[in-house]
Amino acid sequence: MSDIHKAIEAVWKIESTRLIAGIARVTRDLGIAEELAQDALIAALEQWPEDGIPEKPAAWLMTAAKRRAIDGLRRGRMLEQKHGEIERELEFRQRRLGEAMDQALDQVIDDDILRLIFTACHPVLTVEGRIALTLRVACGLTTVEIARSFLVPEKTLGQRIVRAKKTLSEAHVPFETPRGDELRKRLESVLSVVYLIFNEGYTATSGGEWMRAALCVDALRLGRMLAELLPEESEVHGLLALMELQASRTAARRGPTGEAVLLPEQDRSLWDYAQIERGMAALHQAQRLGGGAHSYALQAAIAACHARAHTAAETDWERIVVLYDALLQVSPSPIVALNRAVAVGMAHGPAAGLQALDALAAEPALTNYHLLPSVRGDLLLKLGRYAEAREELQRALAMTDNVRERDLLSKKLKQAMFID
């Protein structure tokens, strides 16, 4: 990509959210607004390489979008019967639309950005549609970038966005921010979309997956935006804390050959301590607002226990067990229970851990989940029950195709052979 195209992309990343929000303020339709903004981007890609980037790029883009909007209005009207009255009315409407769009950019307020995000994350859309549309309108990612990040063909991703916009328009979803109880409910959808984006990036495994890993940064950015826009909502700060604390370990999570390095073995000097402090501050804010017992804040508090520990041995596992107990209350899930069993094993010894784990054995959701035998094997290993440990580790190996996971399990299995 040439330098000017990179620069245009950067301008887009900075200006597109306000631009789309400004247009939608006039059109009251996110789909149309997004298309007009895209048209403006195409115009910029044609003209800026020749003329250079204008001094006020946002205003330039808005003018280009306005031109397209007025053209669209004309085309739509011309299909109808030609008539003097209509002609005059059309002129009037064009003028009004033009004026409204001229002012739109200056009038964009926080609420417009919120409307944009809430509409993109509307429950009427599929989860995939919400993710794609949010990255497109709130993070300024191009279709190519989103497609590469999610490892899907560009065409598929393009269709996903078209479908999402169509669904919004067919369902007559109003361009607005919900209030009161409705806000809480809809906020859950927004936050889960942000966390899904973050996790998609967090699972990227190699340097070659740079584009995927960058999703973490976009999710953090969304989290910080939301914390500014909804400063009184504790769960927003809870999620931001969780993401900052998890992302602070990024550099330590992979070894020199890209292999996974688990928390106890991580080189803690590679953690980003400035980021940990930001996470701690966000967690504190969530707790101050009375949201300490909510799901994201509790998960963040668990991550904070790890962040506070100077060495793996210093981890306050007893506190982590208490936090997992609370988490099980607000969002019960077999995976949370499994993690709790691991924590119990660390806090109260492998026998107690095994007991907690075996209480989950009948859990149907965990039947084919390799971490169940993997954790069991680990605990048996610590109890010196090597034959049983080997059996569990072998069972775990048979359940996963993930190369990194298999490496880890094979290493443990060798360890079990060696000791016996």
Added chain:
Amino acid sequence: MRFMMMVIPKGYEMASPDALPTTEAVAKMMEYNKSLQKAGVLLALDGLFPPSTGARISYADSKATVTDGPFAETKEVIGGYWILQVRSREEAIEWAKRAPMSNNEIIEVRQIHDMADFPEDVRKASQGFEALPNAAARKA
């Protein structure tokens, strides 16, 4: 990617110790800072006292020599900085272009090293460094 945007204000190299920006300049800067914050890209920012209140420590022949400010020979000094997290160098530059600076002032944009940028042996050499900042994080 993290970038530091360093402000190099004209004349700051000779500014008096109690030099303060005008209310108008502060208001404009606050508006800009807010836009960075609302876009979710701002990680940190600070303003620095003028060099006349500072000191330079220079090293020669394994000896450290202290010189109090201002530093007559210096043409450009840093007045403050922002740290941004963005997707690209170009994005950092575009943000810098939007800062409310006066004529002839300069912003220098530089990428911040991530530990992951260093080879394994350098990373090894930095082990144990977490002690200090971690102590700060613990208090939170």
